[in-house]
Amino acid sequence: MTGIPVVCISHGEDADGLTCASLLRRLNGARPLLATYDDLEDVLKSVVAPLDEVYICDLNVREGLVDEIIRIRGFASVTLIDHHPPSEGVLERLAEAGVTVVHSLLDCASVLVYDHFREELGRQAGRLAAYAAWADQFEDGPIATLLLREYDRQLVQNEGLILAHAAINRPTEEFRLQVIDALSALKFPHRVPEILEAATNQLEYKAWLIEALGKIATIKGNIAYVEAEKGWPIGTVAGLLLDAMGTYVGVCYVKKGGGLVNISLRSRRGFSFHLGEITNRIARNQGGFGGGHKRASGASIPQGGLEGFLRDFEEELREKFD
Ligand SMILES: [Mn+2]
Structure with a gap:
């Protein structure tokens, strides 16, 4: 590792992570190292001295990665900025x-x-954070609520959603770095080359999924569920099930090697129950693990436990609504 003595390890798969990397790039020239949960360990291992500062953003650090971060702390200052349930x-x-x-x-x-670097970044850079608030569906967060009042609401909303849809549609390192380049220079997202085409492609894909799900998903009480076809993004599909089927919770699963099944869940806004907590408990009952946010969660369990998982979930929701 040579050159800039600051790196930002950020979640590369969505607009929030890319925007974190852009803000840090703007703040102190941080070199972006984009990670997914699959390669985060390798990315952390690749971080070696000499470096002054390391930022880790929008990534839920699991227990097994703590020692690796402490190793980095041995030669650089480390700042973790995140919003996932730890x-x-x-x-x-x-x-x-x-x-x-x-x-x-x-x-x-x-x-x-x-918010942490507000003074150094200045208010024009706040627009980037405002895009991400829409993109990550955290526009009603306490800081975001105030921040969004400062800018043209619809412009920021539209730019944020262009960013969100394009980031998912074009998951290449090249495009992600291009987005970070543009945002860190305070360019409006719609001016990033190819971003509109990528965003429109994603909208088309979502429209196609909604139509397809209406024909193949199953409703069980307050839940709609479907097995993902090859290559389907299970989180997106779980969310679209709410739209396509009108249920309170959408569940999309995909069978993996090793006898496991990965499950993604989304719930409609406006309910008091915490999807991540329920998922965590029920996944463990089936010999797996899981967790997540209030309205978005995921689990990985043995395939034999899938039926029980869906049944327990449906029962738990039924108790809440009957
Ligand atoms: Mn995020």
């Missing part, structure tokens, strides 16, 4: 090791980054 004890262990931890469940990571 595994127990992880943030405490990191803070004890001297990592600066900026964490809230209520706002998206980009809004937390902006």
Whole structure:
């Protein structure tokens, strides 16, 4: 690793992560290292001295990665900025090791980054955080609510959603870095080359999915569920099930190697139950693991437990609504 002594390890798969990397790039020239949960460990291992500062953004650090971050803390300052429900004890262990931890469940990571460096970044950069608030569906977070009042609401909303749809549709390193380049220079997202085509493609894909799901999904009580066809993005499909089927919860699963099934869940807005907590409990009952946000969660369980998982979930929701 040579050159810039600052890196930002950020979630590469969505607009919030890309915006975090853009804000840090703008703040101090941080070099973006985009990660997914599959390669986060390898990305962390690739971070070696000499470096001054390391930022880790929009990534839920699991227990097994704590030691790797503490290793980095041995030669660089480390700041973790995130909004995912943390595994127990992880943030405490990191803070004890001297990592600066900026964490809230209520706002998206980009809004937390902006808020933390608000003075240095200045208010034009706040528009980036505002895009991400829409893109990550955290527009009603306490900081985001105030921030969104500062800018043209519809422009920021539209730009944020262009970013969100395009980031999912064009998951290439080249496009992601191009987005970070543009945003860190305060370009409006719709001016990024090829972004409109990518966003429209994603809208078309979602429209196609909604039509397809209406024909193949199953409704069980307050839940609609479907097995993903090859290549389907299970989180997106779980969310679209709410639209296509009119249920309170959408569940999309995909069978993986090793006898496991990955499950993604989304719930309609406006309910008090916490999807992540229910998912965590029911996944463990089936010998797997899971968790997540209030309205978006995921689990990985043995395939034999799928039927029980759906049944337990449906029962739990039925108790809440009957
Ligand atoms: Mn996020």
